[in-house]
Amino acid sequence: MRWGDFRRSDNVEDRSEAGSGGGGFPLGGGARLGGGALIVIVIASLLFGVNPLEMIGALDSGGPGAPPESQQQPPPGYGPQRAPAPGQAPSPAAPQDPAKDFVAAVLGDTEDVWGAVFKTMGARYEPPRLVLFRRATQSACGHASAATGPFYCSADHRLYLDTAFFNELSRRFGAPGDFAQAYVIAHEVGHHVQNLTGTMQKVDQQMQRLDERSRNALSVRLELQADCYAGVWGFFAQKRKLLEPGDLEEGFRAAAAVGDDQIQKRTQGYVVPETFTHGAADQRLRWFRTGLESGDMRQCDTFAARGP
Numbered sequence: 001m002r003w004g005d006f007r008r009s010d011n012v013e014d015r016s017e018a019g020s021g022g023g024g025f026p027l028g029g030g031a032r033l034g035g036g037a038l039i040v041i042v043i044a045s046l047l048f049g050v051n052p053l054e055m056i057g058a059l060d061s062g063g064p065g066a067p068p069e070s071q072q073q074p075p076p077g078y079g080p081q082r083a084p085a086p087g088q089a090p091s092p093a094a095p096q097d098p099a100k101d102f103v104a105a106v107l108g109d110t111e112d113v114w115g116a117v118f119k120t121m122g123a124r125y126e127p128p129r130l131v132l133f134r135r136a137t138q139s140a141c142g143h144a145s146a147a148t149g150p151f152y153c154s155a156d157h158r159l160y161l162d163t164a165f166f167n168e169l170s171r172r173f174g175a176p177g178d179f180a181q182a183y184v185i186a187h188e189v190g191h192h193v194q195n196l197t198g199t200m201q202k203v204d205q206q207m208q209r210l211d212e213r214s215r216n217a218l219s220v221r222l223e224l225q226a227d228c229y230a231g232v233w234g235f236f237a238q239k240r241k242l243l244e245p246g247d248l249e250e251g252f253r254a255a256a257a258v259g260d261d262q263i264q265k266r267t268q269g270y271v272v273p274e275t276f277t278h279g280a281a282d283q284r285l286r287w288f289r290t291g292l293e294s295g296d297m298r299q300c301d302t303f304a305a306r307g308p
């Protein structure tokens with residue numbers, strides 16, 4: 001992916017060097033937030049059926065772990081650094097952290113794409129902020145840790161991304177590559193789009209009245225739509241010839257790897273479809289492709305589809 005050509009977003013909040021738990025939203029234990037906010041944090045992640053304890057165990061034993069704060073390692077899979085675009089002078093201070101630079105580039109491009117898409121609908125796109133953290137931080141939706149995986153918090157309009165996650169994606173999920181990483185960010189941005197359009201609130205309200213099984217089914221539709229929206233962003237990246245050979249395959253591999261069936265097989269050895277909250281690999285792949293091939297968010301109506 002020629003991400004060196006992307007405009008950098010100013011909306012990245014880097015808490016990765018502030019130590020664990022830095023910054024954030026002291027909300028007194030989240031007492032102000034009802035169960036609804038809690039549901040939103042759970043459903044608006046990328047990963048989803050992962051057993052947090054299992055993930056923590058993996059991190060502690062031979063996973064990427066957490067290097068000392070002073071040894072920030074960029075995630076693997078970044079393309080070659082390119083010369084700054086005209087008007088983008090290199091920082092005179094310390095060289096830009098490549099991980100942060102990558103995230104700012106992808107986020108910046110999603111801002112441009114969704115800004116244009118919203119404009120065609122006569123609406124204004126309010127970009128989200130992206131919080132880069134290491135190990136743990138606070139969000140308006142509660143405590144965030146590496147085990148949570150990337151997620152979007154509707155209450156503070158922020159994406160939360162642990163810098164170690166891209167290593168996870170490459171090593172544990174077998175989905176390396178910059179476009180795979182961009183898909184993760186674009187999926188969370190997709191949740192932000194759902195928040196702006198009101199879909200997330202509608203789903204959240206419906207969920208309060210449903211039993212667990214039906215809640216899960218609704219959650220799957222919400223997640224698949226975020227995958228489709230990630231594809232819509234990819235469509236425009238592709239249209240501007242910013243993708244390189246192999247990028248699409250990287251994205252497809254990532255979308256499939258985070259399918260609930262794949263994760264359950266890996267973590268518990270068997271699959272329980274009614275517990276799916278994000279969709280099976282083939283569904284995630286199909287909806288990501290739907291967005292990628294159409295570039296039309298109206299094609300992403302996973303709620304109308306008879307079966308996602």
Ligand SMILES: [Zn+2]
Binds near residue numbers: 045
């Ligand atoms: Zn999600």
